[in-house]
Amino acid sequence: MKCNSYDDFFRNFANKTKLRIIMLLKNTPMSVNELSEKMGEEQSKVSHNLAKLARCSVVAVEQQGKKRIYSLNKETVLPMLRLVEKHVKKNCDMRCKQ
Amino acid sequence: MKCNSYDDFFRNFANKTKLRIIMLLKNTPMSVNELSEKMGEEQSKVSHNLAKLARCSVVAVEQQGKKRIYSLNKETVLPMLRLVEKHVKKNCDMRCKQ
DNA sequence: ATTTCATATGAATAAGATTTCATTAGTGGT
DNA sequence: ACCACTAATGAAATCTTATTCATATGAAAT
Numbered sequence: 001m002k003c004n005s006y007d008d009f010f011r012n013f014a015n016k017t018k019l020r021i022i023m024l025l026k027n028t029p030m031s032v033n034e035l036s037e038k039m040g041e042e043q044s045k046v047s048h049n050l051a052k053l054a055r056c057s058v059v060a061v062e063q064q065g066k067k068r069i070y071s072l073n074k075e076t077v078l079p080m081l082r083l084v085e086k087h088v089k090k091n092c093d094m095r096c097k098q
Numbered sequence: 099m100k101c102n103s104y105d106d107f108f109r110n111f112a113n114k115t116k117l118r119i120i121m122l123l124k125n126t127p128m129s130v131n132e133l134s135e136k137m138g139e140e141q142s143k144v145s146h147n148l149a150k151l152a153r154c155s156v157v158a159v160e161q162q163g164k165k166r167i168y169s170l171n172k173e174t175v176l177p178m179l180r181l182v183e184k185h186v187k188k189n190c191d192m193r194c195k196q
Numbered sequence: 197a198t199t200t201c202a203t204a205t206g207a208a209t210a211a212g213a214t215t216t217c218a219t220t221a222g223t224g225g226t
Numbered sequence: 227a228c229c230a231c232t233a234a235t236g237a238a239a240t241c242t243t244a245t246t247c248a249t250a251t252g253a254a255a256t
Contacts, residue, residue, distance in 0.1 A: 003190050007117055013108035057189035066202050066253050076185040087174040091155035092101050130233055164223050164232050
């Protein structure tokens with residue numbers, strides 16, 4: 001199945017696990033295991049989440065030996081994050097996280 | 099309560115009802131009833147959804163007589179929508195809606 | 197061909213979000 | 227003060243999404 005509506009797309013950012021993955025991939029592409037370890041989360045959980053991110057092209061995959069390296073679609077995601085950051089600074093609570 | 103994390107913020111776009119409200123407010127500010135009628139949705143549903151949008155400053159409210167007029171925070175929302183539109187055009191399925 | 201490492205998948209469960217329905221609370225007019 | 231109109235609220239029910247756990251699949255090495 002594919003990402004085929006705006007809300008589908010935004011769901012990839014409306015969840016802490018996915019957002020954490022996104023933040024980690026901002027710096028460098030990683031395999032599922034690497035992510036899993038850095039996050040202290042189960043492999044399966046990370047994999048399920050990556051699947052959703054991938055089907056909306058928020059991340060891309062590339063096979064490298066046994067590993068599958070996931071990387072962020074920076075073209076869309078970075079400006080997106082910048083927008084929100086700005087918004088939050090301007091409008092949101094001091095208690096804002098992240 | 100206030101919008102205090104990125105995922106909180108994005109949840110306002112990760113749902114068809116909220117997105118419909120946003121789209122309607124793009125053109126013109128409206129009262130709860132007006133939205134409710136245009137959408138063919140219950141007043142209470144619209145109100146609940148507006149409350150969430152408002153607490154993240156995605157919309158703003160202004161009292162006008164008995165009515166409360168909701169308007170879109172265009173500064174954040176318009177560029178956001180543009181980004182997604184572009185992303186969807188480039189990456190997503192032909193079956194893409196909206 | 198077998199083993200090992202790496203990841204994906206499916207189904208059941210758990211968690212979370214949205215909607216509904218009934219009710220309450222404001223605002224202005226009479 | 228009362229009425230009509232407009233909108234907000236709370237709790238229960240429903241719907242959706244995420245997580246977990248067990249298992250399957252794929253890729254390379256031996």
